[in-house]
């Protein structure tokens with residue numbers, strides 16, 4: 459259902475499939491479908507750039523992230539090599555998904571299969587302000603488990 463917070467994004471759908479949509483009322487991502495002439499087999503540790511047939515023009519100040527689906531990851535070890543993939547607001551090419559098979563069995567990507575999810579987000583661009591020192595914090599340079607595990 460339309461409501462005022464929805465952001466309109468221009469899209470051209472050259473795929474055989476319906477446009478991606480949110481599956482539940484508050485899903486952050488829309489699932490992307492593979493748009494294939496023939497199934498693609500990914501052997502263990504093999505990767506492939508999977509076309510979606512979608513072309514978008516994001517409003518300035520927004521990016522889209524292409525993220526893995528947890529079900530495919532859990533059941534079949536399918537992930538995305540460059541996760542999360544970054545779609546720039548000025549990109550006008552086809553959205554593609556760089557899948558990788560991290561399991562020890564071959565996986566077949568079928569035409570129309572929901573292979574990844576697209577999340578749109580605002581981003582900030584920065585300008586550097588060079589400094590001699592940074593402000594003190596309680597964390598300081600602590601990281602990589604510095605706060606313990608329990």
Ligand SMILES: O=c1ccn([C@H]2C[C@H](O)[C@@H](COP(=O)(O)OP(=O)(O)OP(=O)(O)O)O2)c(=O)[nH]1
Nearest residue numbers: 524540543544545546547549552553554555556
């Ligand atoms: O998973 C992805 C990642 C990127 N892209 C498209 C949109 C993005 O705007 C463009 C460039 O992506 P990125 O900056 O990650 O790639 P690069 O290796 O830095 O290429 P470039 O030099 O073209 O920026 O490729 C995709 O379709 N899928």
Ligand SMILES: [Mg+2]
Nearest residue numbers: 544545546549
């Ligand atoms: Mg780049």
